[in-house]
Amino acid sequence: MTAVSPERVRGQIDQLAVAGLDWQTFGRTATDLLNRAMPFAASCFASVDPATHIVTANVKSGCLDDDHDIEWSYHEYEVEDLYDFRSLSSAGGGVVTLHSSSGGDLERSRRHAELFAPVWDFSDELRVTLRVDGVTWGALALFHGDGRTFTTAEQAFVASVSEGLARGVRSGLVAAAVGDDGRPAPSGPAVLVVDASGEVAQANLGATERLADLGCADLEASELPQIVKALVAAARRMSTTPGASTPRARMRTDGGHWIVAHASPLISRDGGRPDVVVTIDDARPPEIVPLVVASYGLTGRERDVVALVLQGIDTGDIAQRLHLSAYTVQDHLKKVFAKVGVRSRRELIAQVFNDHYVPQMAAGAGLAPSGWFAGS
Template structure:
């Protein structure tokens, strides 16, 4: 009965309209009522490539070791990573289960989990909704405790609620103009082979601060920077690896795109990585915003045409549907997005995410997007 109540409470939090960090912190506390654990890390993923974009942590796991996390997640061939877990039955596994109790088979455990935090087991689960993976969660035990199959099954059963909460949280709230500022153009920084920032342009520190980081060279880098640095180094060794590029929202609510490329080194020098953080353009982020409302593929098709200004009759003709079917799709779309008309639908997507840039007084660049 406690497990069922926790599932209901997580589902309620997912529908409460919370931003994703507030939802994540509350959902982790709720989960502990049915499943005690020593520490937890909840991560958002870009559903296009399942790259970690940000985290909420609970317990003694901290932000100071994000570069180590990213190293073992993206560069080391370990027993599993988040992408592998999302493809497991139930999208869940535990370190003790994967290693048959021989935890030393995992470099992540032997070189980080055990010496830093004395963790005795890790449970990971992928958080998917409507066929897209929006996040992942890692739970930890100490003192020799391990996660049982029943506990793994329980976490798998609440994963959908977590995913819906993360997905909804990505579009909660509008841009905070005071925090976002007027835009300083792309931020560019080079992270050396020793994981130290080698150089950065004038706008880098402001962007890093917007993502929760501190003074460059003194404070830990934000999770997204750590993740794409590790992903870029893996791609340097394996060209088939996913491109290190991800979309995310900053703390001010601004949509950003982060991407990275490995630089060619000389001799035995390790891989330096150049990282770029820039404002996301409509073609990059509108599909993510629309998907965040939990629309079906056909509903997304309808929304795409509505956003382009196509009337109902032409939508029906282009999608080979009747006008009545289009209207039925629109009713379902309005219910999911929380609006009552086409006008409100367009306003919800554009006003919350783009109009603040217009009223901020920024001009347009030759590309047609806002100038820095």
């Protein structure tokens, strides 16, 4: 394969991001382009729920396979490690590598010691969250083998293309939302009980149809969609974390329908690893439309603050943009929380379906009195 300059690849990715591709096709093509500018042994390009930063689906290259998604989800959501995608996104994004995070002692990472090294013999991992306009739309992991590590130049190059990659994921989700394949949406929710070993112990009659719409051929543990595996792992982590919120994610199915999935751990009688109940259902209007701010009786200034909060802008920058003091912004937020019935920014953002709201805001669309965007 002929090497291509990083500058040329960066331009190609920016062009690809506005080509109207679905996000999976964009991810595969963009990853191939990256590999022409810098070597790596394998990659995982993932879509992420903007509200929870939970991985909902992925496309892989190289030696990576789908056979170890359960183990990956366990290490990503249940086990404390040096880093994970959610903590990286919450910190504002950026690039991190296993070698630098561990100080060269890779065994400090359980994910590496128990999965990456024994299964694939990777020698380094590079991660980056794909963010644009303050919102995380995807995530990318690259891997080296044969003792190689990611250089400073490679890390800087990946950081430089991350926004273009994010725009491509976002555009791909929006493009997919314009139409579907004409298949009828499954009727009724799916309810699964996943036992301690990761197997489906029970399922209702609607589960097979729902899972088929997520590309799942049967109820075997290895066949479960990535979103289910991730939520199960996050629910088990929740069971040992006081005050943790119920894991939840939204995504489009193969048939073009928006769904919302929840996972809750059951109480284990013997104190062992809990079974987890997973519910998958159609995304209701509160899940897929913006918060109807007018219905909560927010003032004009409170709506201005909410609009900026939903873009991921911190208190200091909100104060600067609205020419207010940070104290006044906090006061507005307290009133908003009380009116909406939430306790934090995170809970507020969780009520908004960012796949629809954020692109409109990024385009500068104003809010109409209905709470939706003017002209939409």
